Amino acid sequence: MKWLVSVGLGGAVLALFAAITSLAIGWTYLGTQSQIELAIRRAEARQLMEIFPAGTHDNDVVDDTFALEAETALLGLRQNRRGYRVREERRVIGVILPVTARDGYSGDIRALVGVRSDGSVAGVRVVAHKETPGLGDKVDLRKSAWILDFNARSLTDPAISGWTVSKDGGAFDQFTGATVTPRAVILATRRALEYAQLNRATLFETPVNDP
């Protein structure tokens, strides 16, 4: 029966430690929870504000969202995501659409595309990618200003055939040593514009049940 006592004792000590460590984690979680939510919100807001800077709108963009399901046509999303409405005096003046380009050089490229109600691009920002450092990563605004080329473009400027890299006869530059990445981002942006055009009525109408 001696073994039973030692097993029981061991089990009890283990359980005690499980309880203590869980308590420590729980306590830290409660202490940091609000700070973490704030940090996530701030990071999200910073990305959105880059596309529609403060002063161009008067709503809280982070909270003004609509659901976009995974596999929504044209957006390439792999999971359910949210789009954002940008308003001025309650009128929707633009939307920010999450897009996923699945044809990057290494893995998915995730971006946010801001579309104004007149169908022009307010701005595009790549938020996550695994492209080659020094070559493909120039789609990131921190590395190069290339992505600003999309500003104020629309489906008619350039015409649809021009929505690719200049190597393929398009209106946008590729990078030396990297064509696949910019091509993917250009296509994803074009698809987002097409999505906005097709869903114009639902995207830019002002919901009636709104504050």
Add this chain to the structure above:
Amino acid sequence: MSQPSYSQLTLNGLWKNNPALVQLLGLCPLLAVTASTVNAMGLAAATLFVLVVSNTTVSLIRNVVSDTIRLPVFVMIIAAAVTITELLMQAFSYELYQILGIFLPLITTNCIILGRADAFARKNPLPAAAYDGFIMGLGFGLVLVLLGGIRELLGTGALFADMQLLFGPDAAQWRWEIFSVDYPFLVAILPPGAFLVTGCLIALKNQIDLSLQRRARSDDGIKAMGSKRVRVTGTVS
């Protein structure tokens, strides 16, 4: 085992038994996150913190926990310390948390931490164990930062980019462009560069050890004889 002195612990952690260069422990995060200095510093700080907390706790409970259940208890302590670190980093440096990604939770499986807990902390009193955790973490962290610095410099021509992720908005100006090139030495920031630079650092350390040894020998006036054996692994104290 005799009680090692603090100077011995320091020498062990930083040089003689360096976790990254001699024990070659924790290579996975070492190689994966050292593409830039700021990432390396973030992981170094997190690992250091976890090492000190786990060594301290293990030393505190060393007389309470029997040998048979010590490993699960250590793992629980380490996992808790890592989770707490992760929460704190999420709260205070969310962007860095996103960059380090999976490598923060993976600190749990870093052999240095369980290794120091089992090999040192459970046999030594609290101050020595805590100091050992600190100095081992520092030794690991210094190699991380050195590696990150070399790779960032070779790969981008600059140092200390994006420091605001760790040190607040003022640090955004710290980026120090040393040379500018159109085609950086790309391989340095790609994964193979991690292996190459780490290999060079290990070779450099062995070379320094070797020449120190040789000098010591010639000082004694004794000639080196017989086959030379280069020791590549240290003893775990």
